[in-house]
Amino acid sequence: MTLGIGTPLAAIEAIRAKHTIHLAEAPGGDSFGVKKFERNTDENVAPLTMCAIGDSMVAACGTQDQQEGLIPDLAQGFAQAFRRDVRWEAHGKLGATMRRVRYRLLPEVRKSGKKFDILVICAGSNDIMANRTLDEWRADLSAVLDEAKSLSDHIVVLSPGQMQHEPSLGKALRRALEHEMDEQAEVSKVVCAEHHARYVDMIHENVHADAPDFFSPDHFHPSAKGYSYMVDGVIAKLGTTFVQDLAAA
Template sequence: MTLGIGTPIATIQAMWAKHTIHLAEAPGGEPFGVRKFQGSTSNNAKPLTVCAVGDSMVAACGTQDQQEGLIPDLADGFAQEFRRDVSWEAHGKLGATMRRVRYRLLPEVLKSGKKFDILVICAGSNDIMANRTLDEWRADLSAVLDEAKSLSDHIVVLSPGQMQHEPSLGKALRRALEREMDEQAAVSKEVCAERNATYVDMIHENVHADAPDFFSPDHFHPSAKGYSYMVEGVVAKLGPSFVQDLAAA
């Protein structure tokens, strides 16, 4: 964790955070599963397949079990929205940057030879904390999306979580991180638009980050409840055309 960004006060707060924050490791449990459509009827279609690649949010850090993380919750949201069972798998790593996704995590998925209905890419916060430039971010995200085309026709890129609300960070540092996230999001939108990927910007959405149960005990990652709050916003922001396309697949 570098976090050497922003004003002198923000830099001091970053140095303090680096030495005092003890991040939750990835939990145990299986990083895959099936979430069932809970309605009274089903169209009897085969389950949609969802694969996620990325950072600690994909790895379910902050929960007690992989089955309580963002990706299984997202699979559950998709199941109810598309009225289909959803088979999911998660390939996440604590501290992963988009560069690690590009050179380590995504190649592992590519080797499987699988094709998925939805591919979710989730990284960005670690790039900011490591002081990676916007040019580096653009290059890595572009390369990831170019490679990912062979895995899915529906690629969703998630913005970082709301670091501006993390209680473990000082106020000046949170403001600096918010500015960095906004700048990164602007680049992400351009890259995704160029490559026909769907960018979901959750930086300023109301995901109840001020709720007492949103953050996990490390005061940095979302809790199981926090991830469920986030999923509601992600599914809502995907839009009717995305939903209709997948529901008919």
């Protein structure tokens, strides 16, 4: 947890959070699978392929099983949107920054030699909590998107989750983190536009973060239900244009 963010009160709350929050580890279970389009009548149509790389949200932290996480839920959402089965895999790490994605996770996926219909990049909250600068964020995200072109022609970058609503954090710290996320999002929008990637800003979307079942028992990560709420928002933000572009490819 960052110690130098926002106001002195926010810094004090960050110190307290660092010593009191016990984050959920990545759960067990398979970090891959196939999500079926329920009305699929042609078994000869190959599934779309989706790979996700990133932080604890990709790793399904906050759930009891990898199959309950954000990425399989997103694969199910894509299956319904594209009216096709989706074969998915997730490569996530608790605490991963975009720099870790750049130097560790992305190279590991590239070694497989696979090409995917959709590539999802999800990181950013740990960069903020580690006090990484916007220039560092810009450089790492740009490099990731450059290198990710070999993996997919359709790249989606997800913003951090809504840290301003996390019940484990103090009010001053939440306000400071919201400001930092907004600044990061502005940089991300520019970088993604330059690299022809789709940026999905979920920071202020209504994902029912105030619902009693949104957060997991660690009061930091979303629960399985929270992830499903987030996926509804991601699919809505991507809209029909994304579906049409990929269908035409």
